[in-house]
Amino acid sequence: MDDAEPFTYDGGRVDPGESQNLRYTVSETYLGDSVRMPVTIVNGERAGPTVVLTAAVHGDELNGIEVVREVAHEWDLSDLRGTLVCLPVLNVPGFIAQQRYLPIYDRDLNRAFPGEAGGTSAKRMARRIFSNFVEPCDLCVDFHTSTRGRSNMPHVRADMDDEAVSRLAHAFASNVIIDTEGASGTLRREASDAGVPTITVEMGEAHRFERALIDRALSGVASVFAEYGLLSAEVVHWPGWQTIVDGAEDKTWLRADTGGLVDMRVSRGAFVEEGAVICVIANPFKTETTKVRAPFDGLLVGVLENPVVYPGNPLCHLVNVGARTRRAIERNRGW
CATH class of the missing domain: 2.40.50.100 (RNA polymerase II/Efflux pump adaptor protein, barrel-sandwich hybrid domain)
Incomplete structure (x- = not known):
């Protein structure tokens, strides 16, 4: 087996066998203060894939935050093979304001990826996130909820024509997979196009924690870890039934x-x-x-x-x- 390697980002490094909690600067406020995104990186002593878990790219979508936090801080990761990058709150300004979009010009951060260093505020923030913590990874699971006033049953959205993405979607073991490529500028679409297979997990509604859905998503993450060998003691989960819906045709x-x-x-x-x-x-x-x-x-x-x-x-x-x-x-x- 190859030796484990350090995980590096602009301004830092996490060596094998180490973990790090940090607040990474992704933008600035009107007063010039740093806008800092919470990040947890756990680098296992043994080699394996690098997986990034992301949530709250829309600032009012909270269920995924708890999923990512629990994996990062409550799971036993002492036997981790590979590296885990946890980004529980991507859209920090939206989260603070408890609104879906960036308060700056009401822009959707999930239409700004992969970002641009000299672009709009949203694209600059997206670039900092994408280049440091998404692009270096091998897999990405991006957690969402429905928008306010609506609620989704747990399901996965994925480009099932992409073999690597399809494997990840099946590994998460959701009952429903909606087969779509994803809109241009979304984290899922742009990360997959950059060679980081990515799925979106939709579950529940905005502005709340829903414990049953959080637990279901944690089971899905455990199943992914088992599929890719990050935690050898875990087993792949089977949801009992599964259906794949053609998102290109489903407009209902x-x-x-x-x-x-x-x-x-x-x-x-x-x-x-x-x-x-x-x-x-x-x-x-x-x-x-x-x-x-x-x-x-x-x-x-x-x-x-x-x-x-x-x-x-x-x-x-x-x-x-x-x-x-x-x-x-x-x-x-x-x-």
Whole structure:
């Protein structure tokens, strides 16, 4: 086996057998103070892959923060083969403001990768993160939640045409994988294009910790570590059933045709049959109601949590699944 190597970044180094907690400067405030991102690096004594776990590229998406923190600070990593880089809060200004985007010009940090040293504030920050802590790695798992007012069942988004990415997606052992390349500028797309296979893990809703989903994601990380040999004592997890959805064809966000208050009749992760009532939209007096029905048999990957809508607002994300998956869902209720 090759000897373990140090992990280096601009301004620092972590040798084999060492770990380091640091706050890395990624930008500056209006007053010229440093904007510092928390980073934990654990370099095992034995050689192995370098894995980076990232969360909160959108500042209000909190579930992934706890996943990354627990792996970094609560797991026994004394037998780690390889290197673990943990970035629990990528979007520090957004996290402090508890909003999705960078407060500076309301820019989306997850459309700024791989970044540019002389670019916008978002691209400069993205470049500091990407070049120091993502590009040197062999794998990346990027944790997200739905945006505010909506909730996602746990699922993976990955470019399944990329063999290395597909392996990582299967290793995380999610029930649902949505097969998409990812938008230009996203961490997932740009890291994969740079030779760092990356998946997005979606789970839950913004502005909260959801313990059951955090635990499920921790199981997925353990499964990835087992697949790539980072922790030899662990075993690869099998979720009981798994379906891959073609994200290029799946555009089925059901939207409201009327404004009003929404009574959601089903929860995320539920299987619904064609014609079943998913929700009812009513005016304040309940004198006018609209029933929203499933256009086909499908799985509710995402649902509305904020019960007020304008016409055109999304109500739920419904995906097609086969008969075999349907039977498996019925045997394994959850999410």
